[in-house]
Amino acid sequence: MIPTAITLVLAALGATASPVEPRAADGLNTRAVAAGKQYFGSATDNGELTDSAYVAGLSNTADFGQITPGNSMKWDTIEPSRGTFNYANGDVIANLAAKNGQYLRCHTLVWYNQLPSWVTNGGFDNATLISILKNHITNEVTHYKGKCLHWDVVNEALNEDGTYRTNVFYNTIGPAYIPIAFAAAAAADPSAKLYYNDYNIEAAGAKSTGAQNIVKLVKAYGAKIDGVGMQAHLIVGSTGSESVSAWTTNMNAFTALGVDVAITELDIRTNTPATAAAVTQQAKDYATVIQGCKAVARCVGMTIWDYTDKYSWIPSVFSGQGAALPWDENLNKKAAVYDAMMSAWGTGTGTTPTATPTASVPASSTTTTAAPATSSAASGGTVPKWGQCGGIGWTGPTQCVAGTTCTKGNDYYSQCL
Ligand code: 9MR
Numbered sequence: 185m186i187p188t189a190i191t192l193v194l195a196a197l198g199a200t201a202s203p204v205e206p207r208a209a210d211g212l213n214t215r216a217v218a219a220g221k222q223y224f225g226s227a228t229d230n231g232e233l234t235d236s237a238y239v240a241g242l243s244n245t246a247d248f249g250q251i252t253p254g255n256s257m258k259w260d261t262i263e264p265s266r267g268t269f270n271y272a273n274g275d276v277i278a279n280l281a282a283k284n285g286q287y288l289r290c291h292t293l294v295w296y297n298q299l300p301s302w303v304t305n306g307g308f309d310n311a312t313l314i315s316i317l318k319n320h321i322t323n324e325v326t327h328y329k330g331k332c333l334h335w336d337v338v339n340e341a342l343n344e345d346g347t348y349r350t351n352v353f354y355n356t357i358g359p360a361y362i363p364i365a366f367a368a369a370a371a372a373d374p375s376a377k378l379y380y381n382d383y384n385i386e387a388a389g390a391k392s393t394g395a396q397n398i399v400k401l402v403k404a405y406g407a408k409i410d411g412v413g414m415q416a417h418l419i420v421g422s423t424g425s426e427s428v429s430a431w432t433t434n435m436n437a438f439t440a441l442g443v444d445v446a447i448t449e450l451d452i453r454t455n456t457p458a459t460a461a462a463v464t465q466q467a468k469d470y471a472t473v474i475q476g477c478k479a480v481a482r483c484v485g486m487t488i489w490d491y492t493d494k495y496s497w498i499p500s501v502f503s504g505q506g507a508a509l510p511w512d513e514n515l516n517k518k519a520a521v522y523d524a525m526m527s528a529w530g531t532g533t534g535t536t537p538t539a540t541p542t543a544s545v546p547a548s549s550t551t552t553t554a555a556p557a558t559s560s561a562a563s564g565g566t567v568p569k570w571g572q573c574g575g576i577g578w579t580g581p582t583q584c585v586a587g588t589t590c591t592k593g594n595d596y597y598s599q600c601l
Contacts, residue, residue, distance in 0.1 A: 211246030212510075212522075215529035216486065219478050222333070223287050223485040224529075225250030227449065230273045232495045233280070237515055241491065243284045250287035250333065252448070252487050253277040254497075257290055257328075258298040263320050266302055271327055278331050289448070289487060290332035292381060293321050294365045295339040296351035304352050313356045318368045325372035334446065336381040336413055337369045338362050338398075344384060346394030362398060363405035370408040381413035381448055388434045399441045412438050413448035416473060417489070420454040420466045431476025439482040447477055447486040451508035453498045458507040467524035470510065474528035 216224035226248045232238050242248060255261060256273035263269055281288040294317065308316060325335065341362060343349050353361040362380075369378050380399065385392040395412055402409040414435075435445045452469050454462040477483035490496055492511035499506040510521045574582050574590055584590050 209244075209246035210526075211244065211248075212525055212529065213249035214246050215526055215531065216474075217249065218531060219529050220481070221477070221483070221485045223249035223487075225252060225287065225289065225485065225487040226491040227252040227254040227291075227487060227489045228277060228280075229254040229490070229495065230256055230276055232490075233276065235494075238492065238494065239280075241511070241515055243280070243286075245284060245286060248286060248491070250289055250485060250487065251277065251281050251284075252289040252291050254291075254490065255298070257324070258292060258295065259303065259320065260298045260300045262324050264300055266306075266316070267319075269323055269327070274328070278328060282331070287333040288328075288331055289446075290328055290335045290376070291448075292336035292339040293324060293369060294337060294353065294361070296349065296353070297340070299352070306352075308356065310356055313353065314361075314364060317353065317357070317361060317365060321365055321368040322372045325369050325376070329373040330375065332373065332376045334377045334379050334411065334413075335369055335373070336448070337365050337378050337409075339381045340383065341380070341398065342382055342385075342391055342394045344391055346390035346392075346397070348394075359401060360405070363402045363407040366402045366409055367405070367407040377410035377444065378408055379411040379413045379446065379448075380409060381415060383415040383417050383449070385412070386414045386416050386418070386434065387430055388437065392434055392437065396437060396441060399438065399443055403441075409443060411444035411446055411484070413446050415449035415489075416447050416451075417449060418452045418469065418473075420452055420462050420469060426469075426472065428472055428475045428479060431473065432479045435476065435480040435483055439480065444482045444484045445477075445480065446484050447473060449489040450486060451489045451496060451498060453502060453505045453508035455504055456499070456506045462507075463518065463520055466507075467518075467520045470521055471524040471528035474525055478529065 213224040224247070226242060228242055228251050230253075242251065253274055256277055261270060261273055278288055280286075303313075303316065306313075306316075321337075325332075341349055341351075341354070348354050348359055357364070366378055369376070380395060380402070382391070382395055385395045399409055399412060438445050450470075450473060452466050454466060458466070474486065477486055488509060491509055492515050493507055493509050493513045494511075494515060496506060496508050498508045510525060511517055582590060
């Protein structure tokens, strides 16, 4: 081949003729991944998905590598009457995650709230309620098999003093309902990571100890539990968000039991309208939570409970409070908060999770069957644009969708660009 003038010049410069590699888009998720986490994500809900500007923001995988359905996988939606299963709304969220190449955190199988009255007031005996519980879990987890990175199996089973919350399951079955639920979920989808999820367990104390006891309880029954979700519905300037060491000490108490931790429903509320001082403090608080997760290898990821104040649950429950999220009611980033979060994640100096991801980022924009769990880098499907395709510890697919190239961001993260 006769060299062209260009190749001769490149050769003289010691360069190659390959195209310039594009840089990974910068955002909360790419930074979290660069820090060794699996994702930074957001909750969402079906009603919001008609808001195209909102959906565009949610679908930006630079910021959000995972989504969680805020309501549509709960019992009242999924099994509103005994034996009748309704997956339409949950499927919308699952399909959106697949289309975007985002992980899905599935939420939640067993909760005293948003539980239909046919369960609460059914007057079932122990054996019948156990079979209802198992049937619900088996049906739902099977429906979403392969799609859920995590399942919140049991939600909010504790009182503030760390004792078990009385609810129909506890009252009828006793604490055994918890390991029974985990065992049923594990049998239906062995690849999903199974979580206990609660609030006010972000700092050491009686309720955190209670959650640690739930981990021990599930294990003592011989069932599988992979992680604990710290919801982190926080208040500006208080409730456990003050110091990084408080976060890491508490998280380490869980990881010492052999489970991962995740921040699952983070928001930090204040009185509205928020003062400048409150916003400054809120930026610090978000940064503190991120620094705490970043410092603990087994803190695998972080989810905010929706990303914009436009769709936050806070004002409807806490009168006069809100402004809890990093995006305002007009879908604009709050610069001080967002920038503090970005700085807290940094650019790749975090620890690497010791837990191995099992659910792949979904491979197709249209499939209703997610890519199967993978155990070797060679297996799995095609990674969509923006999806992860390599890096230390990565066990998912490495083949990029046509038109994109697997591009190294750092040792821990390569992305299809
Ligand atoms: O965000 C959810 C909100 O839309 C519902 O009205 C509410 C009803 O219980 O549940 C909210 O989500 C909760 C989550 O499922 C569990 N932890 C507390 C969350 C806020 O209430």
